[in-house]
Amino acid sequence: xxxxxxxxxxxxxxxxxxxxxxxxxxxxxxxxxxxxxxxxxxxxxxxxxxxxxxxxxxxxxxxxxxxxxxxxxxxxxxxxxxxxxxxxxxxxxxxxxxxxxxxxxxxxxxxxxxxxxxxxxxxxxxxxxxxx
Amino acid sequence: xxxxxxxxxxxxxxxxxxxxxxxxxxxxxxxxxxxxxxxxxxxxxxxxxxxxxxxxxxxxxxxxxxxxxxxxxxxxxxxxxxxxxxxxxxxxxxxxxxxxxxxxxxxxxxxxxxxxxxxxxxxxxxxxxxx
Numbered sequence: 001x002x003x004x005x006x007x008x009x010x011x012x013x014x015x016x017x018x019x020x021x022x023x024x025x026x027x028x029x030x031x032x033x034x035x036x037x038x039x040x041x042x043x044x045x046x047x048x049x050x051x052x053x054x055x056x057x058x059x060x061x062x063x064x065x066x067x068x069x070x071x072x073x074x075x076x077x078x079x080x081x082x083x084x085x086x087x088x089x090x091x092x093x094x095x096x097x098x099x100x101x102x103x104x105x106x107x108x109x110x111x112x113x114x115x116x117x118x119x120x121x122x123x124x125x126x127x128x129x130x131x132x
Numbered sequence: 133x134x135x136x137x138x139x140x141x142x143x144x145x146x147x148x149x150x151x152x153x154x155x156x157x158x159x160x161x162x163x164x165x166x167x168x169x170x171x172x173x174x175x176x177x178x179x180x181x182x183x184x185x186x187x188x189x190x191x192x193x194x195x196x197x198x199x200x201x202x203x204x205x206x207x208x209x210x211x212x213x214x215x216x217x218x219x220x221x222x223x224x225x226x227x228x229x230x231x232x233x234x235x236x237x238x239x240x241x242x243x244x245x246x247x248x249x250x251x252x253x254x255x256x257x258x259x260x261x262x263x
Contacts (some may be wrong), residue, residue, distance in 0.1 A: 006213065049255075051253070052253040052254070056252060057250055059250055060235060060251050062236035066244075068228040077209075081252075096190065096192045097200055099192035103194040104198050112198075116191045117191070119189070119190045119192050123184055
């Protein structure tokens with residue numbers, strides 16, 4: 001079963017990350033690299049991507065003529081996806097265990113962040129009854 | 133340049149969608165299939181994943197002992213990611229064009245949904261680029 005593990009952030013939260021002391025950032029990145037390596041070796045890692053910071057996010061809608069209307073203004077409390085993992089695991093419990101590992105990634109001075117990670121099943125296609 | 137196109141909605145929004153007639157849902161999926169085929173043929177489609185509904189979402193935190201603490205309760209206004217596309221394109225404008233195509237996908241009665249699509253660049257080598 002495939003699950004997606006989503007790391008969300010508020011705009012203010014992600015803006016703070018680059019201001020960590022350099023060695024704390026390095027320790028955080030090293031932790032993430034080790035976790036990814038471990039999941040690759042266990043054959044559970046399907047994909048992992050980091051996204052650009054929220055200040056580069058644009059909201060796009062089709063105008064009346066179908067042309068894109070872009071907007072960079074978001075509600076103050078909006079959560080932004082910072083990055084995600086897709087894992088292929090035997091049980092939901094295993095997906096939650098991996099999420100807990102990511103949650104405990106080190107922050108400033110190595111203290112675990114205990115950040116929330118949203119976990120959802122990935123559907124490999126639309127539900128069968130919807131496909132014509 | 134790789135961009136991710138995020139389709140998100142609240143739980144209430146998802147419930148509205150679930151009330152669409154079957155023919156409207158079929159028309160919407162036929163539209164998405166057509167668009168995916170076009171992006172595959174142009175070599176721009178990297179990945180596309182639909183996610184399970186918000187009622188299957190859990191938020192997980194590490195407890196003090198590192199064991200997972202799971203919770204399924206979310207704020208009413210929370211936006212849930214419903215699905216995403218990753219495209220590899222020459223310019224941000226091309227990513228915005230594709231997002232507008234998605235936004236113009238047919239809703240009930242074939243009327244374009246004009247739903248907002250969030251567009252962000254993917255940093256595939258972020259972990260190596262940071263100090």
